[in-house]
Amino acid sequence: MTETVLEIDGVSKSFGDNKANDAISMTLARGEIVALLGENGAGKTTLMSILFGHYMPDEGCIRFSGADLPPGRPRAAIHAGIGMVHQHFSLAPNLTVLENVMTGTEKLWSLRSEAGRARAKLKALAERFGLAVDPDARLGDLSVGEQQRVEILKALYNDARILILDEPTAVLTNLEAETLFGTLKEMARQGLSLIFISHKLDEVMAAADRVVVLRGGKVVAERRAAETSKAELAELMVGHRVARPIREAHERGEPVLEAAAVSVRIDGVDRLKEVSFRLHAGEILGIIGVSGNGQAALASLLSGTLARSSGDILLYGEAIGNLSVADTVASGIGRIPEDRTREGAIGEMAVWENAVLERIDEPRFSRRGLVDRAAAIAFAETIVRDFDVRGGGARTRTRLLSGGNMQKLILGRNLAERPRILIAAQPARGLDEGAVAAVHARILEARKAGTAVLLISEDLDEVIGLADRIQAIVGGRLSPPVSADEVDARALGLMMAGAWKKEAA
Amino acid sequence: MSIVLDIIASAGLWAAVLRIATPLIFGTLGALLCERAGVLNLGIEGIMTFGAMAGWLAVYHGADLWTGLLVAALAGGVFGLLHAALTVTLGLSQHVSGLGVTLFASSFSYYLFRLIVPLSGSPPTIEPFAPVTVPGLADLPFVGPILSAQTPPTYLALLLALLLAYVVFRTPLGLAIRMTGENPHAAEAQGVNPMAVRYGAVIVGSALMAVGGAFLTLSAFNSFFPTMVQGRGWICIALVVFASWRPGRALFGALLFAFFDAFQLRLQTAVDGVPYQVFLMTPYILSIVALCVMARRARVPQALMQPYRRGER
Numbered sequence: 127m128t129e130t131v132l133e134i135d136g137v138s139k140s141f142g143d144n145k146a147n148d149a150i151s152m153t154l155a156r157g158e159i160v161a162l163l164g165e166n167g168a169g170k171t172t173l174m175s176i177l178f179g180h181y182m183p184d185e186g187c188i189r190f191s192g193a194d195l196p197p198g199r200p201r202a203a204i205h206a207g208i209g210m211v212h213q214h215f216s217l218a219p220n221l222t223v224l225e226n227v228m229t230g231t232e233k234l235w236s237l238r239s240e241a242g243r244a245r246a247k248l249k250a251l252a253e254r255f256g257l258a259v260d261p262d263a264r265l266g267d268l269s270v271g272e273q274q275r276v277e278i279l280k281a282l283y284n285d286a287r288i289l290i291l292d293e294p295t296a297v298l299t300n301l302e303a304e305t306l307f308g309t310l311k312e313m314a315r316q317g318l319s320l321i322f323i324s325h326k327l328d329e330v331m332a333a334a335d336r337v338v339v340l341r342g343g344k345v346v347a348e349r350r351a352a353e354t355s356k357a358e359l360a361e362l363m364v365g366h367r368v369a370r371p372i373r374e375a376h377e378r379g380e381p382v383l384e385a386a387a388v389s390v391r392i393d394g395v396d397r398l399k400e401v402s403f404r405l406h407a408g409e410i411l412g413i414i415g416v417s418g419n420g421q422a423a424l425a426s427l428l429s430g431t432l433a434r435s436s437g438d439i440l441l442y443g444e445a446i447g448n449l450s451v452a453d454t455v456a457s458g459i460g461r462i463p464e465d466r467t468r469e470g471a472i473g474e475m476a477v478w479e480n481a482v483l484e485r486i487d488e489p490r491f492s493r494r495g496l497v498d499r500a501a502a503i504a505f506a507e508t509i510v511r512d513f514d515v516r517g518g519g520a521r522t523r524t525r526l527l528s529g530g531n532m533q534k535l536i537l538g539r540n541l542a543e544r545p546r547i548l549i550a551a552q553p554a555r556g557l558d559e560g561a562v563a564a565v566h567a568r569i570l571e572a573r574k575a576g577t578a579v580l581l582i583s584e585d586l587d588e589v590i591g592l593a594d595r596i597q598a599i600v601g602g603r604l605s606p607p608v609s610a611d612e613v614d615a616r617a618l619g620l621m622m623a624g625a626w627k628k629e630a631a
Numbered sequence: 632m633s634i635v636l637d638i639i640a641s642a643g644l645w646a647a648v649l650r651i652a653t654p655l656i657f658g659t660l661g662a663l664l665c666e667r668a669g670v671l672n673l674g675i676e677g678i679m680t681f682g683a684m685a686g687w688l689a690v691y692h693g694a695d696l697w698t699g700l701l702v703a704a705l706a707g708g709v710f711g712l713l714h715a716a717l718t719v720t721l722g723l724s725q726h727v728s729g730l731g732v733t734l735f736a737s738s739f740s741y742y743l744f745r746l747i748v749p750l751s752g753s754p755p756t757i758e759p760f761a762p763v764t765v766p767g768l769a770d771l772p773f774v775g776p777i778l779s780a781q782t783p784p785t786y787l788a789l790l791l792a793l794l795l796a797y798v799v800f801r802t803p804l805g806l807a808i809r810m811t812g813e814n815p816h817a818a819e820a821q822g823v824n825p826m827a828v829r830y831g832a833v834i835v836g837s838a839l840m841a842v843g844g845a846f847l848t849l850s851a852f853n854s855f856f857p858t859m860v861q862g863r864g865w866i867c868i869a870l871v872v873f874a875s876w877r878p879g880r881a882l883f884g885a886l887l888f889a890f891f892d893a894f895q896l897r898l899q900t901a902v903d904g905v906p907y908q909v910f911l912m913t914p915y916i917l918s919i920v921a922l923c924v925m926a927r928r929a930r931v932p933q934a935l936m937q938p939y940r941r942g943e944r
Contacts, residue, residue, distance in 0.1 A: 201822055216820045218813030220930045221806075229810040230821030232803040239803050280821075 128155045131319050132177075132208075132288055137186035139172055146172040148343040149186070154288065159310060159320045161330040161351075163363055164340035165417070165584060170323045173340070174290050178210045179203040190288075209281020213292045215273055219266030224248060226265055227280050244283075251282050255313055271302035278309070289313065291322040295329055296418075307333040325363070325416055327356040327623055339363055360416070360619035364586040373570060373592060379407030381443070382578045383428075383547055388437030390423050390602075397423035399602045400437065403580075407546065410569065410579040412593025412610070414586065415622055417552075420602035421582050422464065425551040428580065429461045430454045442546075455484050460540030464551040464582075466529065470536045473525030477515070478506035480524050481539050505542075513538035514564065530561030537568050541577075548572055551582040566592060586615050600624040638897045642773060646780035647896070650851060652889035654679070656788040657843030658867035659874065659881040660795050661707075661836040666871055667799060668832035669812040669825075669934040670718055673729025675840045676864030677736030678710045680857065682841025684740035687848035687855040688747060690757045699849050700784065700842055707841025710736050711834035719829045722938030733864070741857040754854040760784060782850045784842070791839070792882035799878060808832055812932035815939040825939050840864070866918070873922050875929040884921075891917050 132154040139147040146169045154160055164170045175181045177188060182198035189195065196202045203210075217226050228244050245261050252258055257275045265273060274294065281289055291310075295303040310320055310333060324330050330337055331351055339347040339362045347362045383405040390398040398420050405411050415421060426432035430449035438445050441457060454461065463469035471480045482491050482502045491502050506520035513534045517527050524532060533553065540548060550569060554562040569592060573579055582599075583589050589596055590610060598605040598621035605626040613621075638644055658675055665672040672678075686703035690696055710732055717728040748755060760782035769779045799805040807828055810818040815825035843863075848855045866888060874880035891914035899907045 200820065204822065210820075216814065216817035218810055218817055218933065220813050220933060221809060225806055225809070226817070228803075229806055229818060230823045234804050234807060234823075236803050239801055239806060 128157060130154070131156050131191055133189040134173070134177065135187050135189065137173065137176055137183045137188070139176060139181060139183050145343050147176070147183070150340070150343070150345055151186075152338050152345060152348070154319045154321060156319055157314050157317050159314050159322070159333060159335050161334035161337045162321055162323045162340060163325065163327075163330050163337050163359060165325060165363060168340040168363075169343040170340055171292060172343075174210070174292060174321070174323060177203070178208060178290065204284050204286075207285055207287040209278075209284060209286030209289050211274065211277045211281060211289065211291045211294060213294075213296055215277050217265055217273060217276060219264070221265060222262050223259055223265055223268070223276050223279075224261040226276055227261075227283050231283065248279060248283060251279055254316070255282065256309055269302075270297050271305070274298070274302075274306070275309075286318070288319045288321070291320065293323055293325075295324070295326065303329065325418070327359055327416065330359065331356055356623040357616065357619040357625075360622045361586070361615050363416075364584065364615075364619075373410075373594070374574075376408060376574060376594075378409040378594065379576060379578075381405065382407050382441070383580070384438075384440040386438045386440070388427070388439060389435045390427055390432060391435040392423070392432075396602055398427065398434075401602075401604045403597060403604060403607070405547070405578045405580055407578045408573055408576045409594040410573050410581050410592050411607070412589035412596040413580065413582045413599050413604070414589045414596055414618060415584060415599035417584050419599050421551065421584075421599060423602070424599065425461075425464060425549060425582055428454075428459070428549045429463065451484075458543075458546040460543070460545035460548040460577075462533075462536055462540065462548070462550040462553045464555070466532050466536055467525075471524045471532055473523070475524055476520065477510065477518060477522050477524050477527070477535060478503045478520040480535065481506035481509055481520070484539075485543075509535065509538035509542050512542065513568065530557045530564070533557060533561065533565060534568075537565060541568060541572055544575065545572075545577055548577050548579045549582075550579060552584070553581070554583075554585065554588055562588075586618055590615065590618070596621075598622050598624075598626065600627070603627070634898075634901045638894060638901065641897075642776045642780075644893050644897060645777045647893040648886060648889045649777065649781055649785055650889075651892050652885045653785045653788045653850070654843040654846045654863055655867055655870065655885035655888060656792060656882055657846065658840050658864060659870040659885050660788075660791060660878060661839030661843065662867050663871045663874065663876055663878060663881050664795065664808070664836035664839065665711075665833050666932060666935055667812045667876055668808050668829045669815065669932055669937065669939070670715070670829055670833050671725045671729060671868075671936050672711075672714055672732075672833060672836060672840075673726060673868065674710055674714050674732030674736060674837065675729075675867055676860055676862070677733035677740075678707050678837050678840045679844030679847075679860045679864050681710060681736040681740040682707050682844030683848045683859060684744050684844075684855050684857075685841070686845030687757060688744070690849060691748070691755065696760055696849055700845050703841045703845035704838040707838040707844075708834045710841075711837025712830075714837065715830045715833040718938065719826055719833070722940060725936050725938075737857065744855060744857070754856060756853040757849070759848075759853045760850040784846050784850050788843075788846075789882070792878050796878035809932070811939075812934055815934055815937075819941070829939070840867075843867075869918060869922055872926045872929060873918075875925065876932060887921065888914060888918055 130153050134150060134152050137147055137150045150173055162170050176183045179198055179200040179202060187194055190206045195206055224245055227248055232239060248261050257279055259272055259275050265276065294306060298306060314320055334351045337349050337351055337354065337359065338345055341363060381404050385401055385403050387400040387402055388398060389396060389400055403411060423432060427434060430451040430453055433448045467473060482505055485491060491498050503520045510520060515531050515534045517531050554565050569579055581593055593610050595607045596610055596613065597607045605621055658679060662672055662675055682703035685706040686699040689702040690699040714728055714732050717723045718725045762780050762782055764779045769775045807818065807823045810823060811825045811828040818825045844860060847859050870881060870884040873884045895910040895913045899910045
């Protein structure tokens with residue numbers, strides 16, 4: 127066994143009631159690349175922030191080469207040789223590469239910067255690890271991939287022996303990502319140890335020696351990359367959760383929303399590629415996939431905030447052009463956006479204002495051109511009562527509600543109007559189990575009442591529990607639909623890994 | 632045409648250019664230092680007024696002229712501390728805080744002045760800085776007489792521009808200041824304390840502004856009156872942009888503006904038939920033109936006017 131350089135021992139961290147990290151233990155050996163795999167909200171970034179000293183752990187400790195690392199002190203982490211490459215770079219575009227790297231590395235009150243010596247050291251590092259970059263280039267003139275190289279060099283310049291990369295490929299093109307993994311392997315070969323955070327199965331399999339899977343703040347599995355498969359990792363990552371409301375058998379109705387080979391292209395990048403589906407009244411169609419595979423584009427397209435590039439959309443059997451947001455409201459399409467605090471509700475406004483916002487021009491909420499507050503508040507109070515929104519009334523400022531209650535408000539705002547179609551993007555993400563069950567029960571009720579629900583989710587259990595039919599979304603493409611009664615988690619894991627594409631080809 | 636050439640060839644014009652430029656150099660360097668660290672300091676107009684008053688008052692009460700400058704610098708530093716507390720610690724709007732400081736410092740300086748110096752028909756005066764002759768320089772043809780007409784604070788301003796350029800571009804401290812103005816989060820991640828850097832830059836920058844104001848009462852004139860800064864502070868704010876946040880160019884910009892100003896003064900007396908107000912306007916119009924040409928290429932510090940809060944992105 128090689129020498130262990132880093133040991134995380136029983137680290138826990140809570141934010142309020144939410145246990146982001148729950149007694150996490152893992153090790154890192156010299157010259158090893160470990161992937162930290164998990165869904166959004168699994169606690170990956172929290173763990174790395176503790177490691178780097180941005181957060182204080184509630185419990186547990188971190189040992190670096192056998193010695194305890196003082197918690198909550200970034201300087202100590204840097205000093206011990208831990209370097210972090212954030213997803214959002216910590217760089218100044220107007221300064222040169224060299225200046226970005228040198229900041230903070232010299233005594234503040236020295237009378238002269240040793241720029242010459244720094245340049246030589248930077249060049250030596252760049253050569254040693256194949257990270258070519260011009261030290262005197264203005265950072266803002268570099269490509270994203272080059273900027274990431276500067277971030278890595280910055281850590282190496284501070285003599286990092288452990289490098290943590292937070293979703294390093296999120297901003298890179300495929301080619302840049304390949305180059306990056308080449309560099310990482312070279313660094314490991316030369317004795318550095320690396321942890322990279324990811325939720326992309328492909329790159330985990332390609333680059334890591336060992337994979338640590340995190341779910342709900344806990345380590346659920348650890349595998350050697352050579353001894354596992356994408357399907358197994360997908361299943362481990364999304365897992366199995368507690369019992370939730372059960373879907374009863376139910377006859378589906380006519381198709382209400384259809385997409386035929388719809389593509390969406392933004393800034394030259396295909397977000398959706400020839401996507402086809404048929405959504406019937408009274409059914410739930412689950413779109414499963416690891417996030418970042420086009421879900422956001424699909425939800426935006428159907429919510430009227432994104433235009434399609436090609437293909438046809440049929441609403442209630444009629445071909446329509448691009449939807450506008452007002453159209454969706456007018457044609458009875460309810461929407462639950464993925465990010466409730468940014469798109470779902472306006473935190474600084476009262477609950478009643480959020481409740482009527484998209485219907486404020488309807489006659490029932492206005493009187494002689496003014497808002498009929500009494501009617502609006504009455505409407506909001508109905509939602510608060512019927513959908514069990516707790517933590518405030520119609521006049522409460524919305525941001526004071528917890529995530530679950532805000533979600534119930536958004537759900538209520540849509541379902542109170544008996545929509546014919548509901549586009550629900552990650553409706554239960556980040557909610558505790560109680561709120562999840564409540565949200566699921568409401569969605570099933572809507573189905574029973576004849577609403578067609580498109581459920582976009584990366585939670586296997588949610589999709590298996592709720593959906594009648596399931597399609598996987600991978601790289602902007604949708605798989606053919608399968609009946610939920612005919613698949614298990616393992617088969618869905620394979621679908622999420624893109625197995626159907628090979629069959630088709 | 633010969634009038635113009637005559638004016639440009641006269642040593643008197645160039646002596647006036649240096650004299651007019653001095654408070655602008657101090658003020659611009661002060662504002663530049665604040666902005667390099669990411670804080671816009673619109674308190675400059677009031678801080679210059681207060682510096683003019685505080686420096687003058689100290690000398691009027693028996694302090695020597697250098698002590699007067701020091702008193703002005705300290706008073707400016709106090710207002711800098713106020714502006715920093717409002718914008719850095721509390722993260723308030725830098726515009727609003729700066730304008731508040733200007734209104735407060737201008738009014739307060741007149742109030743203090745009136746409290747201490749009774750109203751009288753002719754304003755009380757002090758003995759201001761006298762021109763110095765630097766051996767060697769004074770004997771140079773053409774340049775000699777120009778330099779010999781200058782007082783010590785003018786030399787100080789010229790040296791300061793070079794010093795600040797060195798500090799900003801050649802020392803670790805300067806890099807820390809620039810990084811703080813560009814990306815305080817990155818500065819923090821590399822062990823620089825952006826709050827401390829901003830406090831330091833705003834306090835020292837405000838002290839420089841106040842010294843610029845004090846030049847007016849301790850060198851250019853010999854008495855204080857509340858409206859004497861006359862928008863010089865705002866000119867400095869524009870000069871910082873003109874200079875693309877570089878001290879060397881700030882020096883050049885201040886001299887250029889001073890040249891326009893000195894030149895139009897002489898044109899007023901040399902040319903008949905044109906209302907003098909037209910000439911009064913020219914330096915400002917030319918400044919706007921110069922700003923349009925220069926500032927389009929400027930690289931604004933990316934974190935300018937953004938409050939820094941730890942842990943937020």
